[in-house]
Every structure is written in structure tokens, then in C-alpha cells.
Amino acid sequence: MNNSASPPLTLRDKFGRPMRDLRISVMDKCNFRCPYCMPAEIFGADYDFLPNHQLLSDDELIRLAHLFAELGVTKLRITGGEPLIRPNLEKIIAAWAEIPTIDDIAMTTNGYFLKPVVQRLKDAGLHRITVSLDSLDETVFSTMNGAKSSVSRVLEAIEASQAAGFDNMKVNCVVKRGVNDHTIVDLARYFKSRNVIVRYIEYMDVGNLNGWRLDDVVTAEDIFKRIDAELPLEPVPPNYRGEVANRYRYLDGENEIGIVASVTKPFCGDCTRVRLSAAGEYYTCLFGTNQLDLRTPLRDGTSDQGLKEIIAGVWSQRVDRYSELRTSFTRLPRKGAEMYRLGG
Ligand code: SAM
Ligand code: SF4
Ligand code: SF4
Secondary structure (H helix, E strand, O other), X not given: OOOOOXXXXXXXXXXOOEOOEEEEEOOOOOOOOOOOOOOOOOOOOXXXXXXXXXXXXXXXXXXXXXXXXXOOOOEEEEEOOOHHHOOOHHHHHHHHHOOOOOOEEEEEEOOOOOHHHHHHHHHHOOOEEEEEOOOXXXXXXXXXXXXXXXXXXXXXXXXXXXXXXXXXXXXXXXXXXXXXXXXXXXXHHHHHOOOOEEEEEEOXXXXXXXXXXXXXXXXXXXXXXXXXXXXXXXXXXXXXXXXXOEEEEEOOOOOEEEEEOOOOOXXXXXXXXXEEOOOOEEEOOOOOOOOEEOHHHHHOOOOHHHHHHHHHHHHHOOOOOHHHHOHHHOOOOOOOOOHHXXXX
């Protein structure tokens, strides 16, 4: 393994996009049953999640992050399933934090297990946390997560994170028509004065199990209008090229929000994201149908150089732009992976 800070290769895909952000699903399992991701009627008590030996081991996760970093990745996002179900996460984060060219390690979590471990995650080298919270209304939140948590538990986790030194907290809110869309302004109002950026996400047609319908999507434009009507907003330029959320600042300057228009305003042109499932499948698109198994070569003795050639070979042939091809809001026929495997 090469630990030196040699400059990453400028690996590009067929549209000239570099590989920069690696989203690693460290666990396929989750303690929530959000109907838009893991509907309870499909993911029941007897659902066949991966046995432990099929998950990438700690060492394999660490080794792969090194290799991706050598190919140009500078940001890691830890996700799942629920990442905090993964044992030894602090140890893995601490090892990733030692990779010289990784400048950002973030995590997306449902917040349920966060409060008691958040200080240790900070100390291990985690930079940023996004907590998913779809509503402040207990009944609505319960519907959105499959009746597995409470608003107060998640709010306490966010406060504990801020107390531990995470001063750049974000909240993800998936907006589903007729379920939580009447509560999005309350969410904005609550976090506006608490230094937490809410990112509203258009409900996406990821996977095949959530029964996605266009009618359930509240468009980014509609989300903007509803919030702007009560808490006036103005657009802000992106922090960096390829930023997923469109940014809007409150006119009083107190805070900002983000809106992720993945359905209505695709952003494939700048997409530098690559994904690794908990089983070691490598995906070059959230909607990708062609995953490549990295676990087998990892376990059959393939060298670091050999693994990098496999990863780079796939990226250099990449032509993914699913969201741009999904025209007129029409779902394209495909058999993509589920969100809980790819982690968003
Ligand atoms: N369990 C963690 C959580 O919920 O934060 C991490 C994994 S979850 C798959 C990552 C993000 O994807 C969450 O913010 C979740 O709300 C979002 N998500 C899941 N299914 C979605 C869908 N169909 N459309 C849009 N966002 C979705
Ligand atoms: Fe679990 Fe996150 Fe999916 Fe909800 S969105 S079921 S918390 S993985
Ligand atoms: Fe990137 Fe695929 Fe999403 Fe387009 S559809 S932004 S290529 S992950």
C-alpha cells in the first residue's frame, strides 16, 4: 500500500469527469424502514441481508480507500444502510483520516445511534455529519421512517454533534407529496437559527422496490417557492463545481438551505461520484446497472496495482448520465441497485 502523498492521477471518464468523491456503504442493514428506501413489507424480519463474511472487512475497506485515493478521490462519504450499525467504524475512520490526499470525510446517518459515539467519531477524524430527518412532526416522521424513531432522539443527536465540535451540520429531508411536504417550512424555520443547513431532496426513483411514482415528487421549484413564501431566499453560487444541492440563502443572512433537484434538474455533467456497496460492488452511477465486484479480486490476492487497473479501467469507460437521460420525468426501464445498498 502506498501511503505517500504523491499527486493523484488525472483519471477521466468518457465525458472528461474526474473521480473525486467516493461514497462507501459500510453496512447494508438498517434499523429504520423508510418506505422510500427499505419498505417494511419487503424488508421484513426474514429479509436476507448479507452475512458478515460477505461484507468488506475493515482492512478491505481501508485498502480500497487508499487505492481510490491514489486514483484521484479526495472526499469520502460514509453511508449505508445505517453506517452506525457497522462495528469498528471509528477505527476505520481513523485509518482513512491518515490518507494524505483525503481532505474530507463525511457521514450520512439516520442519527439513531449517534449521540453516544459522536465525540469518538470526531476524535477519529470525521469532518462532517449529515443527519436525515424528514419532519419535525412526530406522526409524519414516524410515517417517513417506518415508526422506528422519534424526532427528539434525532434532535438530541444533532445537538450532541454540535457540542462535539461538528459546527457544519446538515439535515437531509426527502420530500414526498402528501406525506411530509406540508412540514418542510417548519423544518426550515427550526434549523435556520441553529446553524444547521437543511437539504431538501426530491424523492428519487432509485431501485425498484419503493413504488416510486412521479406524482409523489415535489419538485425543487415547488420546494423553493413554499419556503421562500414564508422565509425569503436568494440563490447562492455553488461552493465547488459539481455540488449536488442548489444553495439558497435567507435574505436576512442568518443561514442557508440546499435543494437537490435530482429528478427535475439533473447534474450528471459534473458528476464525479463513485460508489462502493458494503459487499464491495463498485458502481459509477447511483442508477447504475453495471456493478463490478471488487471483493473477489481483493480476496484472491490481486495486487494493489492490479486492483487500481480494474477500477481505473471501468472509470475510463464511464458514460453514465441516467438523470439526464430520464427525460420528461419518465422513468427509464432498468434494473438498478437499491438506495440502501448504495447509500445515496
Ligand atoms: N441510513 C442513513 C440515512 O438515512 O441517513 C444513510 C443511508 S440513506 C440511503 C442516505 C440518504 O438517502 C438519506 O438522507 C435518505 O433520506 C436518502 N434517500 C433514501 N432513499 C431515497 C429516495 N428514494 N429518494 C431520495 N433520497 C433518498
Ligand atoms: Fe435506513 Fe437510511 Fe434507508 Fe431510511 S433512508 S431505511 S434510515 S438506509
Ligand atoms: Fe451521477 Fe448517475 Fe446521478 Fe447522473 S444519475 S448525477 S451520473 S450518479
